[in-house]
Amino acid sequence: MQYPDRDRLEDVADAILVGRAVDGDTGAFETLIRRHGPLMRAYTARIVGSMADADDVVQDAFHTAWRRLPELRDPAAVRPWLMRIASRLAFSSLRRKPAEVELPDLESALPADTQPENIAVRNAQLRALSAALDTLPEDQRRCWLLREVGELSYDDIAQEMELPTATVRGKLARARASIYAQMEGWR
Amino acid sequence: MNDNEPRTLDCGKTVEELSAYLAAGRTPSDPRIETCPECLNALQGLARVSQLFQDLITQDVADLPAPPANWFQDIMTNIHREVRAGRSLPLPHPDTRVDLSVTEGAVLALIRTVGDTVPGLLIGTSHLEGNVEEPGAPVDVSVTASVLWNHPIPDAAHTLRALISDALATHTALNITAINITIEDLHRETTDSDKET
Amino acid sequence: MGATSNEDGHPLDEDLLTARVHAIDGVTAVYPPAPTLTQISHLLAAVVTGDSQRLDRVDVRTDGATTAITVRVGTSIDTATPDTATRVADALLQHIPDGHDSTVTVQVSRIA
Numbered sequence: 001m002q003y004p005d006r007d008r009l010e011d012v013a014d015a016i017l018v019g020r021a022v023d024g025d026t027g028a029f030e031t032l033i034r035r036h037g038p039l040m041r042a043y044t045a046r047i048v049g050s051m052a053d054a055d056d057v058v059q060d061a062f063h064t065a066w067r068r069l070p071e072l073r074d075p076a077a078v079r080p081w082l083m084r085i086a087s088r089l090a091f092s093s094l095r096r097k098p099a100e101v102e103l104p105d106l107e108s109a110l111p112a113d114t115q116p117e118n119i120a121v122r123n124a125q126l127r128a129l130s131a132a133l134d135t136l137p138e139d140q141r142r143c144w145l146l147r148e149v150g151e152l153s154y155d156d157i158a159q160e161m162e163l164p165t166a167t168v169r170g171k172l173a174r175a176r177a178s179i180y181a182q183m184e185g186w187r
Numbered sequence: 188m189n190d191n192e193p194r195t196l197d198c199g200k201t202v203e204e205l206s207a208y209l210a211a212g213r214t215p216s217d218p219r220i221e222t223c224p225e226c227l228n229a230l231q232g233l234a235r236v237s238q239l240f241q242d243l244i245t246q247d248v249a250d251l252p253a254p255p256a257n258w259f260q261d262i263m264t265n266i267h268r269e270v271r272a273g274r275s276l277p278l279p280h281p282d283t284r285v286d287l288s289v290t291e292g293a294v295l296a297l298i299r300t301v302g303d304t305v306p307g308l309l310i311g312t313s314h315l316e317g318n319v320e321e322p323g324a325p326v327d328v329s330v331t332a333s334v335l336w337n338h339p340i341p342d343a344a345h346t347l348r349a350l351i352s353d354a355l356a357t358h359t360a361l362n363i364t365a366i367n368i369t370i371e372d373l374h375r376e377t378t379d380s381d382k383e384t
Numbered sequence: 385m386g387a388t389s390n391e392d393g394h395p396l397d398e399d400l401l402t403a404r405v406h407a408i409d410g411v412t413a414v415y416p417p418a419p420t421l422t423q424i425s426h427l428l429a430a431v432v433t434g435d436s437q438r439l440d441r442v443d444v445r446t447d448g449a450t451t452a453i454t455v456r457v458g459t460s461i462d463t464a465t466p467d468t469a470t471r472v473a474d475a476l477l478q479h480i481p482d483g484h485d486s487t488v489t490v491q492v493s494r495i496a
Contacts, residue, residue, distance in 0.1 A: 019312035
């Protein structure tokens, strides 16, 4: 199958692409993958701790999304919906595999001694944040990622995690406080 | 978790309390917090954690290695295998041993194919409403489309309706009783100055 | 398969029927039959060997007296699809041996 409309589709809002994909347009779905795939891969790598596992999870997530797309009620909100699917698969893959969780060393691509000082400081800051995130209990980390990357509402997170909304709010508050406390040296 | 016990500020509030206050949208407003410089500093710092986290994810995305060679193709191959066929629309044949049909999915794709040939227009969703599996039953077509500002919408809709009508008459045996076209959304590339709303 | 051969080979040979369908004016593709349990092993074999051609063909089920021929095709947007589908069905009907209680199912899955 050719995709003569790929260039056209790239300029179109998510809601239109979702509508076409629900009708069976694989080209429209391909555009959604290109648009949201990178954030999903980065997000999932933050959860599962390795790029290879993240790539597997995101593949599954898109496959699931294709099948379940007709159930998506607000086509404009496809990104948080994709994030939710990726999150669910990522955390269940973590439970299947009790491997040590190691965060991808994404910063290592930049040799430290050639960085201007402010960039070095910023990178150190981001490393500290990354480490702080890693110390969070799983449910807090999951709430945090759903909220801050997935951009889900408190109610949607509550539904996703089968928790009362007030509990979600509490977990997010604790996650934020905990990260903040650990980041004190970098403020 | 030895390091992340809630810290208590000199004013007596804990970071955790302030984070909960922030999570509640700073409502109802607490004058003891809103007038305490220490609390306000902490609130600002807590709010900055989100921004910093966005920076972290942005950097993750920027530093993302390319996916493995077949990563993308594997997804598409799986999806193609599960193309949505939808209902089965009968085509006539004089021999009773023969069952001819065209899938709903093929017809929706046909509508997109002809609709997308209209300059400046892109099909969104399309639906066949009615008992399409019953030969001769009345069927309404509903299509949403987005149109660029510089093409007058009445013309585009008129052209689209004619193209869909032709295509369905040529390729299906459906008894089309109406073609409803809704101009629903605009391309993101549309310039603000002349945007139709 | 209980039918007798003729000069073209077995009249219900799937590869032969597939070639016939491919040659029909207006047919752009032959697709795998709608997935059933029996085809999953086919599917896996084809995926493993990268040989998707093996799937894209006419499906024949026969017990000697009853024959069901099924094919999914793509048709050209430049040719009226009902005419193309009729030509496909008529071509397949010609291959059904006399005396068989048979059905021919043609499904158009794509028009482009």
